[in-house]
Amino acid sequence: MTEEREITEKNNQPLDTRGGLVTASAPWAFLQERFPRPDFESGYAPPEAALPAPRGLALEYLDVVVLMAALSLAAFLALKRPSRRSFFLLTLFSLLYLGFWREGCVCPVGSIQNITLVLFDSGSVIPLTVIAFFMLPLLFALWFGRVFCSSVCPLGAAQELVMIRPFNLPAGVIHFLGLLPYVYLGVAVLAAAIGADFLICRYDPFVGFFRMGATLEMLIFGGFILALGTVVGRPYCRFLCPYGVLLKWMSSLSKYHLTTTPSACVRCRLCENSCPFGCLLKPAPERDSEPRSLRIRRLALAGVHPFSHRGGSRSRPPGSHSLIEDSSDGQSGGTRRAGAPGNGPRRD
Amino acid sequence: MVERESIDRRSFLQTGLKGAAALAVTAAGAGAAFRLSTDDRVWQIDPWKCVQCGRCETECVLTPSAVDCVHAYDRCGYCNLCFGYVHPNALEQTTAAENQVCPTAAIRRTWIEGPYYEYTIDETLCIGCGKCVKGCVTFGNGSLCLQIRHDRCVHCNICAIARSCPGRAFSRVPARRPYLLKTGGGGGDHGRRWRNPSASS
Numbered sequence: 063m064t065e066e067r068e069i070t071e072k073n074n075q076p077l078d079t080r081g082g083l084v085t086a087s088a089p090w091a092f093l094q095e096r097f098p099r100p101d102f103e104s105g106y107a108p109p110e111a112a113l114p115a116p117r118g119l120a121l122e123y124l125d126v127v128v129l130m131a132a133l134s135l136a137a138f139l140a141l142k143r144p145s146r147r148s149f150f151l152l153t154l155f156s157l158l159y160l161g162f163w164r165e166g167c168v169c170p171v172g173s174i175q176n177i178t179l180v181l182f183d184s185g186s187v188i189p190l191t192v193i194a195f196f197m198l199p200l201l202f203a204l205w206f207g208r209v210f211c212s213s214v215c216p217l218g219a220a221q222e223l224v225m226i227r228p229f230n231l232p233a234g235v236i237h238f239l240g241l242l243p244y245v246y247l248g249v250a251v252l253a254a255a256i257g258a259d260f261l262i263c264r265y266d267p268f269v270g271f272f273r274m275g276a277t278l279e280m281l282i283f284g285g286f287i288l289a290l291g292t293v294v295g296r297p298y299c300r301f302l303c304p305y306g307v308l309l310k311w312m313s314s315l316s317k318y319h320l321t322t323t324p325s326a327c328v329r330c331r332l333c334e335n336s337c338p339f340g341c342l343l344k345p346a347p348e349r350d351s352e353p354r355s356l357r358i359r360r361l362a363l364a365g366v367h368p369f370s371h372r373g374g375s376r377s378r379p380p381g382s383h384s385l386i387e388d389s390s391d392g393q394s395g396g397t398r399r400a401g402a403p404g405n406g407p408r409r410d
Numbered sequence: 411m412v413e414r415e416s417i418d419r420r421s422f423l424q425t426g427l428k429g430a431a432a433l434a435v436t437a438a439g440a441g442a443a444f445r446l447s448t449d450d451r452v453w454q455i456d457p458w459k460c461v462q463c464g465r466c467e468t469e470c471v472l473t474p475s476a477v478d479c480v481h482a483y484d485r486c487g488y489c490n491l492c493f494g495y496v497h498p499n500a501l502e503q504t505t506a507a508e509n510q511v512c513p514t515a516a517i518r519r520t521w522i523e524g525p526y527y528e529y530t531i532d533e534t535l536c537i538g539c540g541k542c543v544k545g546c547v548t549f550g551n552g553s554l555c556l557q558i559r560h561d562r563c564v565h566c567n568i569c570a571i572a573r574s575c576p577g578r579a580f581s582r583v584p585a586r587r588p589y590l591l592k593t594g595g596g597g598g599d600h601g602r603r604w605r606n607p608s609a610s611s
């Protein structure tokens with residue numbers, strides 16, 4: 063900014079002699095000479111305006127460290143010591159620290175736009191902390207699934223804590239509403255790329271609560287989402303959050319995933335309705351599977367012409383006769399992660 | 411012995427597409443790292459671009475706004491009759507409240523010597539309406555300017571005022587030099603007299 067100004071200033075100087083032009087476009091261009099500063103005889107020295115410094119850089123890095131620690135703890139809890147109680151406590155901490163204390167800014171969800179802006183606007187730069195906030199949850203998702211959503215995201219935490227009696231929505235509704243985040247992501251990235259607006263921040267339903275102040279419309283919207291969240295599990299996460307889309311892509315490749323073990327399932331069916339997000343698939347009859355060599359040929363063909371064999375496209379993987387849990391993906395269930403019949407727990 | 415995990419076409423395609431998308435996201439993050447700044451960025455107003463529209467008072471996510479008037483004393487003429495202080499249409503030129511520009515009486519006027527007076531802003535009273543700035547810029551030296559006070563600003567990812575500022579006066583500045591006063595002050599080059607950048611156009 064300052065460098066830019068210094069250049070403009072140099073370019074300006076000759077213009078100052080062309081009084082009429084300059085005064086017409088900027089009437090105050092000469093005004094520093096209008097009333098020269100007096101020479102005080104009483105020894106008066108002008109005070110310095112008190113200009114408080116912004117929050118220190120060290121504290122910004124502390125935020126990154128806290129995010130990192132919370133993500134590590136969430137991954138550890140999810141994979142090694144799953145317990146509702148510990149998750150609840152971590153969720154509460156995230157809500158208090160990232161939400162109410164840091165007032166929800168900058169959060170990984172909104173950082174999508176900073177990344178987009180810096181990629182498209184050659185004049186802008188991006189602080190390291192923002193890149194860290196963008197990348198850390200994604201990298202964790204690449205290894206451990208969406209641990210960020212589970213208990214670190216302050217927006218998710220707000221909804222998690224109001225989830226009183228979640229009902230399962232029909233699969234079709236979930237699927238349809240699940241397309242909204244893609245639209246939202248696209249529009250938000252477009253708006254940030256052209257430098258028009260940061261829509262995700264503007265329409266963040268909860269940041270008004272974190273800051274204890276927002277426009278009436280946003281408070282109503284936030285209140286509506288929270289009220290809805292008491293009977294529909296995490297509506298913002300599942301049906302709006304654009305960062306969730308990125309996390310979903312990442313976690314689909316994740317290495318240490320939460321899965322069920324089909325061979326160990328005794329089909330008690332107690333879990334069928336227990337997931338408030340509809341992620342547990344009900345048992346489905348096993349389909350006759352084709353020989354492996356034929357499937358490979360089909361795959362090769364699919365690469366050439368994906369729609370040439372629509373009939374096969376709805377098939378479930380063999381082995382999905384048992385319940386499959388997929389923490390990564392609220393919409394499409396866990397079909398990808400199924401094991402072959404009788405091959406026990408997932409190998410990789 | 412473990413059998414190879416079987417995979418069907420749908421899941422193969424899904425994984426492939428998501429993998430490609432994940433790669434793109436990672437690349438975007440890495441690409442952004444080319445424009446890395448080790449310093450943090452904060453919002454600030456360029457007083458040369460501000461047209462004192464009054465939105466700084468109303469658009470900020472905080473109430474009262476994080477924007478306050480800041481006096482760049484270096485530029486001030488210490489005028490007896492300050493139109494940042496007293497209303498130009500005032501019935502009489504006195505310091506009575508109804509003649510003051512500031513709606514909250516946040517400006518204090520102190521006699522220094524001879525015909526010279528010092529004007530001080532009380533930040534706890536200032537609401538950032540910019541009325542005094544308009545008076546000072548129109549009739550005086552323009553030593554009053556609106557600035558975001560970084561002790562109050564919560565550093566929104568997108569400043570709500572920046573979005574609607576008609577002068578496009580907001581930008582992200584390095585946190586080490588967080589103020590843009592016309593001359594002097596914490597962030598500016600002390601003693602420099604900046605000219606209006608827009609005068610070149």
Ligand code: SF4
Nearest residue numbers: 460461462463466575
């Ligand atoms: S919104 Fe822009 S033009 Fe209006 S008072 Fe604030 S800085 Fe000045």
Ligand code: SF4
Nearest residue numbers: 512536537539540542
């Ligand atoms: S006139 Fe407005 S901007 Fe100036 S000191 Fe008063 S409240 Fe602050």
Ligand code: SF4
Nearest residue numbers: 470563564566569570
């Ligand atoms: S960044 Fe937010 S708090 Fe700061 S001045 Fe802008 S709107 Fe107000």
